[in-house]
Amino acid sequence: MLFELATGNVVNRMDTSSFEDLNEVIELLNTVAQKLENVVSANEYVTPFYSFQNSIKYSIILDRNQKIKNCNQALLEMLNYSATEIVVLNINDILEQQSLVLWEAIKLDIEKDEKYQETFPLKFFTKEELIVPLFCTISRHYFTNDIFINSITTIIQDIFDDVNFSLSNNSRDVEVQIIQKVYTFILNNLEEPLPSTKELSKQFGINEFNLKNNFKICFNTSIYKL
Template sequence: MDPLKREQRLEQLRTMIHELANGNFSHRIPLGNQSDDIESFGLMLNLLAEELGSFFVHPGSFGERDIEDPYSLILYTDLNITAVNSVFLKLLNHPKETTIGQPIKQFLHSSSFHNLKKQFKNPYKRKKKPLVVKLLITLTPHYSLPIDCWGYCHILQTSETSLYFIRGLPIVIHSPQSVHTTSTAHPSFRSDTVLQYQADIQKIRAVHQYILEHLHESLPNTLALSRLFHINENKLKKGFKELYQITIFKLHLEKRLDQAMVMIKNTPTSLKVVAHSLGFKSFPHFSKVFKDKFEYPPSHFRNR
């Protein structure tokens, strides 16, 4: 193939990727009759644009439509960042020049990256299409506090390559105290601390990540959690409170309510669907605990 024509076709792919990252789902790549990977990727990107266009108006979607200022990024097969929007760069507090082409692992908490890879593999085992994966990730911005984010990822795959389109919103920024206590460095323990070993800290961090991944359902009791993560129940309860300054079930509730607030403010999802999607057994219970935290019922923020 003429090298100039090949470069022009590759530029069309790059343009399409940037349009998707910026939320333009009406852009299309003109297709010909070539039988190569460039043509296959062009077709897949066009299908992704069609899927995204319908996804955002589907009432049962996780991210829904009309999301206000979402972050967006696209990852290539090797999980390197191919394209981002300005919101994602602002969250990272990082310039575009040193973000594009870098591995996403560089900007995620280690346990968050591990779970991201695991979630990307699972859909292919189930062979479900279209592939839409719900995400909970923790960004580690440059010279700033970690940020928990929810989102969803559309996965495209040809015979040799994959493309991951991720879009969502931040949930909560960690406090300076929690950042200090969850540092990877060895902490200076008090004499009365229950966390004497780094292995215990890693297990409790794993429980924390488990909580973030199960905001849509009730948690097992502490005995079941302790057995699941191979840690003494008393050490789990006291160590978790020491590490995060909050109990396990209080954190689970707080995170669910924070995510509910994001969905209420930024999506048209009905309040009952929000409550159900986050595992609350009844809307009256959801409304009560929501009001306890935010001083007003959910409808107050939806109306505004």
């Protein structure tokens, strides 16, 4: 465990033992690892234990009236819309309620700043009204005043090397991102009753079995043992 921490692996946790005295040491080490992980997360550091790749996964272009002008294929697949369906929608039609409030503030800032570019967490509704949370970089095009919304996905390169993972690359990228969001959600709401896996799967737009299975793969523990 100490060697794992020394390499930068702050997500690893030790399982409990049948020996009570040993459990005290395990609890202490797990607590230290958790505090280190919180510090790493709060300061936006990236642990070197895994290899990361950043890429733009989803992209939306809005006109000056906030109507969806264009988007990439990955967004259509994620939200389960066809191209003809989505181009008649306004951005407000696919944003969750809390994100709508945030978007109203963003719009005001965009109107004031022709060089606007900021990053925010936004939650989108799929066609089936499942919620998909994404971190989005929002920018204003200098000449056309179009608004660009891009979501940059962080892909963990090495975490599945020793695992027989049957998902396609595109599906895996999306699910890894969702699992990371679920993990962050749990850490940010430790004082609240944890929703059931069925509720979590609906909130984050992921199959319940994949949620439990992939969470175990990513963090070497179950959702309710964090």
